[in-house]
Amino acid sequence: MASKSPVIETDSLTKVYGTFRAADRISLTIQAGEIFGLIGPNGAGKSTLIKMLTTLLPPTSGSARVAGFDLVADAAHVRAHIGYVPQLLSADGALTAYENLLMSARLYAIPRVIREERIATALKRLDLSASADKLVQSYSGGMVRRLEIAQSMIHEPDVLFMDEPTVGLDPVARRNVWMHIRELRDRLGTTILLTTHLMDEAGELCDRLGVLNAGRLQSVGTPGDLEAVVGPDATLDDVFAVMTGADLNPERASDNVQHSCDSDHSPA
């Protein structure tokens, strides 16, 4: 896992609903140990892409390999090697943190002899040991998110998918979650693919970013690369605005990308 090798490879991955192309020929390679962020407006296809890569949604066409397995032909193996933190706070509030983790450990068929140890390690790693036996409905948002990360890491997956991991969290809890995400990558070599609407999260946490717009992957690069493409003093906010044609008039959106890239002024 330490050496540079692709953990996620998609080839023209496409999802079509009727005539709407939610994801349009997305080809993307993500290396082992990367923290990769997907940015783009609502409806750009971020969630569709994550749903396909986590096997929740069958692609219409194209192919992908995740953790070395074919997404469609070998979905069961893919599932055994990935973790997923959904957008909503999905840990079960009517259970304790320990019980949530026990449920996950059983779902992943972790052998009984190492189950308790795994759960204890997961609780400790995410700083939840002291609250392990409290009902999750009494947790703060940041604690729930940490528990969910612990749950999705219980089987030590190669890849962790996170859909807006810090949405709704206060700034302190947000930085705390970032710290834990980095720690997972540094300690276990976990590859992380996340979506975000927060440009500071994209800039500070992610090694590379992919910009999605209208189902298409517009651009891929480090935050610095992307900023440099847009202009010498550009911020990620500018990158977002330019590359997604964040214009009130959708008719002109594609024009904006052209103009801005050529002549370095922000879109009207």
Place this chain on the structure above:
Amino acid sequence: MGRVAAYLTQIQAVADTEIRKLRHDPGELYTRALQPLIWLLLFGEVMAQVKGLNSSGGSYLEFLAPGILAQSVLFAAIFYGIAAIWERDLGVLHRYMVSPAPRSTLVLGKAISSGVRGLTQAIVVYALAFLLGIKLSFSPVDIFGVAALICIGSALFSTFSLIIACIVKTRERFMGIGQVLTMPIFFASNAIYPIDIMPRWLHVISSLNPLTYEVDGLRNLMLADGTSKYGLWLDFGVLFAVTAVLVAIAARMYPRLTQ
């Protein structure tokens, strides 16, 4: 872990979660106890005055008690579909769906937890029936048989409910269709009146209704001098076969909820 052990552990993951939730908050069990009480006390006492409602010779309340047990199991199980939609809306279902657990383990886990809920209903109905002076059978074999019938009946109707949820997908639509489905299942059965007094067409529908076979088996096993119209083998056979088919369908359809 071997395949079979893993499969059973994954079923346990789902079933145990539900049972733990019931233990943390058992309030639902108490409120559910009210419905059979109302049916037996109000409906039962009044309908007992109507002649011709009971074909088996005993009192009407005796005839009614197994029907009401089956009914309370049915109503508790039908709630499973809406719970599945709720879990989808919360994101809990996604957690199951991205795991390597086969979809059938999710369905079976839910079915088992539904059986446990059903058993708690049975305790309530037994207590009520005892207080109302209904002569119950307390032989261990009969009690075991009742428990088995309740579990399989709960599994059947909760899985049926899950399939409906996979088709309608939203809570609002489920609320509408849930009522429309439970009422005919209940009324077009032998739960509260014998099939023999029904018009021909309804008679046919009722004998195709799995609830009829559950009630029939319960009448035999629950009452001290109970009899079965179809025979226990047929009762259990129909329930098992229908459940097996429904579980297979639900396992195929379950992923639709998160798409």
